[in-house]
Amino acid sequence: MKMSVGPPLCFLIMLLLLSLSLFSVSCRGQEQENGSSGAPMERGEQEALYSAIQGFVGKWWNGSDLYPDPCGWTPIQGVECDLYNGSWYVSALNIGPVYENSLRCAPDAELTHHLFELKHLTSLSVYSCFSSTRRNTVRVSISSWGRLSNTLESLEFRSNPGLVGTIPTSIGSLKQLQSLVILENGLTGPLPMELANLISLKRLVLSSNGFVGQIPPAFGGLNSLLILDCSRNNLSGPLPLTFGGLTSLLKLDLSSNGNLDGFLPRELGNLRNLTLLDIGGNKFSGGLIRDIQGMISLKEMVMSNNPTLRGDLTSIEWANLQDLEALELSYTGLTGRIPESMTQLKRLRFLGLSDNSLLGTPPPELASLPYISSLYLNGNNLTGQLDFPGTFYGKMGRRFSAWNNPNLCWRPPLTPWSAVNVPVGVRPCSEGGNASSSRSGSSLLVTEMSEGLDVLHQDSQIEVSLGCRSRGVDGSGWGSRSKEMMALSAWVLLLVVFV
Template sequence: MRKFIIFCYLLLPLLSGVSAQTDTSVSPMLATEREALYSLIQAFAGNSFNGSELYPDPCGWTPIQGFSCDLFDGLWYVTVVSIGPIHENSLECTPDARLSQYIFEFKHLKSLSFFNCFHHPITIPSQNWEKLAGSIETLEFRLNPGITGEIPSSLGSLTKLMSLVLIENSLTGELPSSLGNLGGLKQLVLAENRFSGQIPASLGGLRELLILDFSRNSLSGPLPSTFGGLVSLLKLDLSSNLLDGKLPMELGQMRNLTLLDLRNNRFSGGLPPSLQGMVSLEEMLLGNNPIGGNLVGYGWGQLKNLIILDLSNMSLTGKFPESMAQMKRLRFMTLENNQLSGNLSPKLAALPFLNALYLNSNNLTGELEFSEDFYSKMGRRFSVWNNPNLCFPVGSSHVPFGVKQCDEKNSLSSTVLKVEVGRGNSNQGTIMAFDKVSEQYYELQKRPLFWGKGMGFVFLSRLEIWVLICVLVGEEKLHRTVLVVAVIEH
């Protein structure tokens, strides 16, 4: 009997512990908060969803994937709503999902996200956002082709917002200038929509902004000079729009910028010298803009952190700047499809990390002076084809694609021209001067001799049919014979 009493005495604390744990598992939550949550879920998951049965304690022992709660004054409140197939067991939207006004009932909501949820046309509510102004920090609509219409200007009232991401939707219209009121914004991503019109100058006041991405829209007009005020910005992507005009000098004030992507626009007027002040840049992508101008005179060597440089198809002219060989961290550079001239500096081969160099379709000249090791390392990632006056040295074991040997090219320059025009033709005109051709012999069937120097145009009047045999001679060796048959009628 004594042993039994002791046993019961020891068991009491265990039973007491179980009772205490059960009590703490009950999450105190206002009925209005719980009902707003169930109604919100029904709006996108369908009316068949019965939240009170499936999730009787949504902030406690029956949590809902994608939703989080926090305690305020001893009560649970919804703080995170993330809807869509983000996780394996996330609640998914029905085809007729709708955006419920119940989202404005969560007065402690910090994060609201909809991913791949809306496929039938809906619009972002234009009212009641001020109810969330004191709490919400993140607002995201990703991959929702059914979301149409404009960004409501009332989003400018969300003064605590730190991240606004509206990517891959079907939003249209102009960007509201009220977005410039979001002074605490760190991330503003509006990519892959159908926005048009000019970029509001008010956005230049977002001094805490780190990421700005408006790529793949139809925005037009100039880049606001106020963007120089984005002193904290790390990434700026405005690629694939219709932006035009001259790049503002104020861009150089963004000294913390690591990515500048302005590809596929209509910018013109040359590169601003202030670009050399963007010393933190790792990627400068400006290709496919009719910017024009030349690259000489810029302090390319100051961009010591640059890894990727895309200046392709920009109507650039002038010499290839030797200072580009001072960008020690450079890995990838393309300047293809321009009108750059001059020689390539062999110092480019000394860049320790360079593994891709595309310079095809320019007017580069002279002999390539890179080492065999450079050609071996680069392979097809070194591209200089379609530079007619560029050649590689004789005896090189690595032949760049589309480049001729220097001896062949050099045979088409220097010395004198000997021309023989045959007797008995009906020529009564003149043969103009020839230049810039190596020692060659031209025979026009049937005889007398004409001597000319230089290469220009030839006028042979009243000559019905003539045959031109061109023999290229250099260092007493026959290199090539070209047969040209021409018919000229007068």
């Protein structure tokens, strides 16, 4: 029996098929126009993106073929987009070998004007791109930054030794900028005063370039600044008094410039939110100012390698700095005694006072600080008897040093079992409580063995601002052989002292 389909039913079936066909064509057309993202990208914006990337990675890169929908179903690593008025625009461009599939620069990479045609760019980062310092140096564009003045919030150039010249003053027109990082490049010249126009800045990092001249006093007007890092340049002159106005500052690093000088301004005491102060490796003078004790949030203070700083430690009420964890004052020309108030720094883990002219006997309470893990007292004029327990020397190992204090001695232990823990490079006390001057027989052996380990301790100095810790030659502190040698030395010493 055959089944027949009437004309009305045939008409309905044909109409349904036609509707489905038209819907399919419509969907394909919309997908081709919008991509899977559901929104178009302005043609000029897309072309500017492709051309800007070509400037970095090379002319061989054909973005329209590789990434026909860079904000949709064919995204580009390092490119981020946002919607504005129903269309996609590039909001962030990150160039450099961050990930395996990141955009990597060609040997002839360049900064092209197409970057400044990205109308809604908020973040630009160029990392390890301009690496050649001879064949292909690149300069930062001078005049085009104003085109991004209403959008750009973050600008970073990191590890680009082939990026040379000066910071263009036009960067000062980026009034929305919150983060400016120019780190480890080949830039030189003075710091432009126009950077002080960036009143929205929260982070200003200008470290490891070749900048010269003084720090502009106008920087003190950047009231929103949280981080200021101008370390490892060739800056000179005094610290601006206006720095006292940076009351929001959390980190101030001006280390390793070599020629920053003058007295420390008392206004630094206004920085009550500061957690890191690093001015090491300069030529400051006038001693430690009492106003430092107003920096009640300090966790790390580094002033080492300022041989003309001088002064003493007693002018500061150290008990006010209860958050202090690291204090590095080595090679600063300090004189006087180590004050008892330092023993109230209950969170202190690192104390560096080496290579100064400190006098007197170290307070024994230093060994009782609950978190102390590094204590360097070597190279001073300390005298008397080290009254630290033997267990302290064992715990600290290479992270304690008191050698090169000719009139300092340590008290021998009462039992041979604790004789392993001795301060290397320090002579045992005689019966009168002074450093033993005997260098005959077994005593000479003990002294020579101690002095022979001084070289190892001299190699164990640390970079406190980086949070590093000293380690033994094998990377793990004292080895078993060193402990055996120390034990042998202690037994010989006991024979000399008690027999």
